[in-house]
Amino acid sequence: MYLPEHFAEDRPEQLHALMRVYPLGTLVMHxxxxxxxxxxxxxxxxxxxxxxxxxxxxxxxNPLVQQITDGAPVLVIFQGPHGYISPNWYPSKHETHRQVPTWNYQVVHAHGRIRLRDDERFVRGLVARLTREHEAQAEPERPWKMTDSSPDYISEMLAKIVGIEIEIERLVGKFKLSQNKAAADVAGVVDALDARGQQPLADTMR
Incomplete structure (x- = not known):
């Protein structure tokens, strides 16, 4: 990944925060x-x-189950808020006409080694934790629980999935948020994003 110094993010707490808020990872494997x-x-x-x-x-x-070799290198990509940035949103553009379009975004690349965890106890515990976490956000008043369904049905569903575990060896973060622009231009972009309902990216830039 091309990573200019002013867009590099290497603070673990910031990288982990993005991975937790946007947990849908793109797992890339050869x-x-x-x-x-x-x-x-x-x-x-x-x-x-x-x-x-x-x-x-x-x-x-999933054919991936047959393709995974324990210890194989993989890349997982987590993507945060992103959006198109128009030159018209920079106050300096109207003075100098020396701005071009770009795209602002946040990504984290997690490099690591994968292995299968094909055991019912691991999968059951993982599904229970994922369910608790995401149901608390989706349905905080009446969260769905595994016990809402019959034990036989849950066991049947769990038998159809396989666990995976990736030990992270390296994290690379790129937070491209107009850090290379003047403060007035950054403020102009934030205002334009706010006006267009792109709140997550505007809030991140703030």
């Missing part, structure tokens, strides 16, 4: 079948390992 990408909600266990551990699950029918 196997005998070539490059493949899967989109998987992942749980970050920041306290485990040198740089953290990611855990998730995939369908047992």
């Amino acid at each position: 196997s005998d079948a070539g490059l493949d990408a899967n989109h998987i909600p992942l749980e970050l266990l920041a306290e485990q390992g040198a740089h953290g551990v990611l855990q998730g699950h995939i369908a047992r029918a």
